[in-house]
Amino acid sequence: MSTDTATPARTSPPPRETRRPGRLRRSWDKHWYAWVMVAPVVLVLGVLIFYPLGRGILLSFTNLTEANQLAEICSKSITGSEVCKPNPNAWEIVGVDNYVNLLTGKVGEFWRQFGVTLIWTVTCVVFHYGLGLGLAVLLNRPMRGRGLYRMLLILPWAVPAFVSAFAWRFMFNEQFGLINSLFESVGLDRVEWFADWKTALLTAIIANIWLGVPFMMVTLLGGMQTIPGEQYEAAEIDGATPWQRFVNITLPGLRSVSMTVLLLGFIWTFNMFPIIFLVTGGEPAGQTEILVTGAFRSAFEGIRNYSLSSTYGVLILSILLVFSVFYRRALRKQGEVW
């Protein structure tokens, strides 16, 4: 889509004061306006994201907590003047201790939370995609009331996530929630949703599926509308059944959109904070925490363990990076240029 057609330059480094004036100079002359245009964002990314990221990674190698963050302890003497002594228990660099403690389970419950995160992410993404695709297929045809269905089905997306979280927590309330009342009225037992981690996680998953399907549906619907109609007509003339048309035309046509939204969906769900935080709140006893909420709690509840939370952060980021590298590689193998 770029207008600039003849620009082979790929590997030339950013335009520093050039020692070899030839190529770099030409590159700067040619691209200076593009670089100027992206400069503010690059600056912001550097200052607001990569600088804190660097600090976060460094933090994960220390034992900094709320309790030992001061380098000096100052106390007021009787005369009112302040006396400061170096803090004997001040934080220090501890190498990879945090990682060892976290991964061996000495501190926190990393592996349990990792397992919950995986269940949570995979279940949510599978249902998001499956239901979104199904609804998109149903909507991708002329029929009465199409616009109305589309609007109604999109509604969950229009509600801010924290509001949806409250709504589902309200409906799953154990004493007077709608779901338990419905269960009772059809003769089932009421369920203590938040007493067991499985049912508690189920409530959060249901809430998240509910609010995530519209995005997939609308995106896939958009993708379907770019598939040329002649392909379907040709297939029909060849006597393909609707199922064959779906498998051989619709699915391949959606490939590139699907790959993008599946990756984004995986990443977003993996890091989905508000739903777990507000629907289950980790109940019972922190057993439904996912990694992100676990990290948040270690950083901002009780004695704030900043270094541990950073360790969590580095691990989560690494997991996602590794995942997307493999994901892209798998796609490349199948000839996807993306």
Added chain:
Amino acid sequence: MTMTMAPGTTAGQSAPTPQTNKQSRAKRSPLASLGLHATLIGASLIAVFPIAWVVLSSFKPKQWVQSSELSLVKEPTLGNYEYVLFETNFPTWMLNSVIIALCTMVIGILMSATTGYALSRFNFPGRRKLMMVFLVTQMFPVAILIVPIYQIMATLGLINTHASLVIAYLTIAVPFCSWMLKGYFDSIPTSLDEAASIDGCGPFQTFWRVIMPLARPGIAVTAFYTFLTAWGEVAYASAFIQTDDRFTLAYGMQQFVPQFNAQWEYLTAAAVLVTVPAGLVFLYAQRHLVSGLTAGGTKG
């Protein structure tokens, strides 16, 4: 399971134009048609019901909200709304949220517009890398940035201010806006740029005079989506803000439902007040939103 509905139908999978409309509807057997509509109605009910339930509950007095007896409407009242609007800090939280979300939106868009344009139009060295960085920032868990940003804010004395939240939200908004806007600029034909450059416009003039006006719908949608993201953010707001008068909605509303003695009747009323304006504009904007998001995503 919904997919099993597909075989029942024929033709008209594509091109939902008015001309093909009649023909394909005639082709669909009545049974298939019934199944199709039944499934869609079922799905729509599931989509709408939780929202409707919250709206209904917000009009009930406390004893009926917190009763296990099923009832759609019972002794409807506006008392909950009155309480939320006049007896709590809710209006202040709303104002805080509006200010923070507006600032995030304006700053985010202003900074990312030129970047989106450059990414869309120029094949400059570093372009692919920048696109990758935007993708990678999507992966940053809130956990890794929140502590360092918290400490930086503490050093600058900005904890418990609106500015700290705006800055934190920019870390989400700037990559997102650049990504989205690139998608919109991609959909504007490059022949317009060429025409402008023949007429003697430099790249900046072209951007400002030709492309920006054309991209206005896309910019509006991106702006709105950024606004909503900031509007609904929970983690930073819970960590950075400490006093009642500075809360945003996402954090303030948690005050209605503490572990014990939760006041669901007020929460539901507040939820409706938060959702109605945002939802209306969202429904208006979503058509454009999706095309931009997927365009940006697939043309990396």
